[in-house]
Amino acid sequence: MKIIKTFFAALFISYSSLAQITIDAKFAGGNVIVEQIVGDTVYFKPDLRDTEGEWFYWYFRAISNEPKTWFFKATKPNILTNLGAVYATDGGLTWQWMPKEQHLNANLFSFTFTEPDQAVRFALAPPYTQANFEKFITPYQDDERIEISTLGQSNQGRDVEKLLISHFDQPPTSKIVLLARAHACEMMSNYVLEGIVSTLLSGTTKMEKLLAQTELMIIPFLDKDGVENGDQGKNRLPRDHNRDYRGESIYATTKTLREIVPGWTEDLPWVGIDLHNPWVKGEGHEWVYIVGNANPKVEKAQKRFAEILLAEARSSIPLKMQDLFMAYGSSWNTGGNYEKGWPFSKWAASFANENMLMSTTLEFPYALVYDKVVTPEKARAFGKDFIYALAAFMEEQVP
Ligand SMILES: [Zn+2]
Incomplete structure (x- = not known):
């Protein structure tokens, strides 16, 4: 019995360590700086470039290699709206505000990817290019x-x-x-x-x-x-x-x-x-x-x-x-x-x-x-x- 438990524990760790998320903004209107990905959380902020002071526009794509709930933590305040953020599962054609349950607090939201290699776009508000x-x-x-x-x-x-x-x-x-x-x-x-x-x-x-x-x-x-x-x-x-x-x-x-x-x-x-x-x-x-x-x-x-x-x-x-x-x-x-x-x-x-x-x-x-x-x-x-x-x-x- 003990052996089996160890086996499953080892399997879980291995499974978990295989879960990967990739983030990019290489498309029209894209903007993000990913500071780090630790465990199941992506830490991100807007790329301010030549902006004087703080501002809040960001728009990125996330691809999870397997079905999984990921967390997205804004490392700067005031970069999510009071509805959190929008997401699109069709490459950015149609946007929806995230459900309330996913808008976890003023600087944090989650998203559950349902298919392997699913690409989901997230943004401050519905992008338009x-x-x-x-x-x-x-x-x-x-x-x-x-x-x-x-x-x-x-x-x-x-x-x-x-x-x-x-x-x-x-x-x-x-x-x-x-x-x-x-x-x-x-x-x-x-x-x-x-x-x-x-x-x-x-x-x-x-x-x-x-x-x-x-x-x-x-x-x-x-x-x-x-x-x-x-x-x-x-x-x-x-x-x-x-x-x-x-x-x-x-x-x-x-x-x-x-x-x-x-x-x-x-x-x-x-x-x-x-x-x-x-x-x-x-x-x-x-x-x-x-x-x-x-x-x-x-x-x-x-x-x-x-x-x-x-x-x-x-x-x-x-x-x-x-x-x-x-x-x-x-x-x-x-x-x-x-x-x-x-x-x-x-x-x-x-x-x-x-x-x-x-x-x-x-x-x-x-x-x-x-x-x-x-x-x-x-x-x-x-x-x-x-x-x-x-x-x-x-x-x-x-x-
Ligand atoms: Zn203006």
Whole structure:
């Protein structure tokens, strides 16, 4: 009997020592530093690269050679959302928030691999790279209301997509510039943008009316290099893309945008909107908000737009007026935040021109809006609300 026990014990150790997990981030948007793997636990943190201070974007693939529960421990605080993390078992096509039982604490989650050599991807929130955009935009390629070209090339030579959407058979009477991913890690903006674009092209009376009068320029990935490389992008040194609108631009995309927007808007009324995501979690970061502009005329327009957005909202993303507008001078929204350079919204508001109707930053959370879970579908549904509100705003401002 004793011999048998020893045999099984030896077998168990041997079995356990064969369990192996490999971690990598060698794909678009990938980002991780694995510090160590001890026993059944992987210790990891985000690769900050050229980021000043801490940030929280990470996205990796794990392959377990056998069915087994592994633990993933963040070695830095505040790199998991209040829902933990997302996972995908299909190579990153569809993402789900992990079940509550697997979100063990603020810095720890587990995952049970069910097949040998199963590859599972994990990330802070559902990643979105050029491949996602291509999949989304392909069905619209022959639509005559959309022109797909490039803003130019990024600093590392990647094409940076530019969409123009309008009824091109008649000249527009107003223009809208919409940007996403000035901060590479802020992927939720692209799901909102998908909702905006699909609604714009949905053929409803209100959208057709908007497109008959307005031309939109949409840049889905302002920091294309950062998105594909898996950078944080936020607080990039020496300054990030959204601090690159004063003095000489150091990024090709912001430089080009500053060159072409004044001519493109001509002397027409226009609106500029920069889509962002806030900090990872907690009070002030788990609701949708508009960042109040220092320019009183622009601020007034932002407040009006917030009112319309609140009234137009049909999706399950809750909005509250007291949170939806963050006044200039409150929280982080102060002059001190712009010492490294101007953001898009400040630059656009500086056009000394009555045609500048509104410029704004919109913050949309990664995981939770109040107590409601954010998913790609819900972000798209919010995008639909957003563009209907913007259509109503334009109708009011440019009757
Ligand atoms: Zn941002």
